[in-house]
Amino acid sequence: MKPIILTLIGNDKPGLIESLAQKVYSIEGNWLSSNFSHMAGQFAGFVELNIPADKHQGFVEYLNSHPDLTIHSVSTESADESSDNVAQIEIIGNDKPGIVQELTSVLHGFNINIVKFTSGCESAPNWGSLLFKAQATVTIPEGFDTDQLTGALEGVANDLVVDVTIK
Known part of the structure; x- marks a missing residue:
């Protein structure tokens, strides 16, 4: 095959x-x-x-x-499985231009690979404006400080809520 x-x-x-x-x-x-x-x-x-x-x-x-x-x-050839940890990142915030660029720039700055990324906008309840939601699956090296990553992601915009879960 x-x-x-x-x-x-x-x-x-x-x-x-x-x-x-x-x-x-x-x-x-x-x-x-x-x-x-x-x-x-x-x-x-x-x-x-x-x-x-x-x-x-x-x-x-x-x-x-x-x-x-x-x-x-x-x-392609079958890829070797990485020994890195997998992390789930969830982002929610008011929609504005540049969110994906800002988020991916932070991840690139930490040399973190995105293996899956889904995003979309929906109407925010009680506000009527658009709410941006994204989920990213990334690989991170063993022993990586996820608090530092969470802080950097939250720092790109003060209206984003970021949750990082290591699996």
Whole structure:
């Protein structure tokens, strides 16, 4: 089996995931993980698959000719698992331009890798303004001082609430 990562985008409509899943099944591939979203009328997502090595080229040709999706594929080798700890960071605050840039700049300053990041805005109860929420899964080195990270993240804006949980 050969690992492959796909990014997908196209006009949202029923059957997009099914068409891809059907092709993966037909070539005896294995669907490992995925994440899909509807954004601004578009379907977007990414998928991690294992494809039999002898069917890899034909699968890539199928991806390049998919009628409804623009698909980018990257073949990869299995990654070594890191010995770093995983931390969950939750951020909530009044929405304003630059929050993601400020947060990622702090994480980069500590040389912390983001392995998953989700964010969105919703109406704040009782205020009527937008509330920004984000969840990040990051890897941190053994013995890292998370209080220092929490302080730095809270320091980027005085209206953010930050919670860091090490797992």
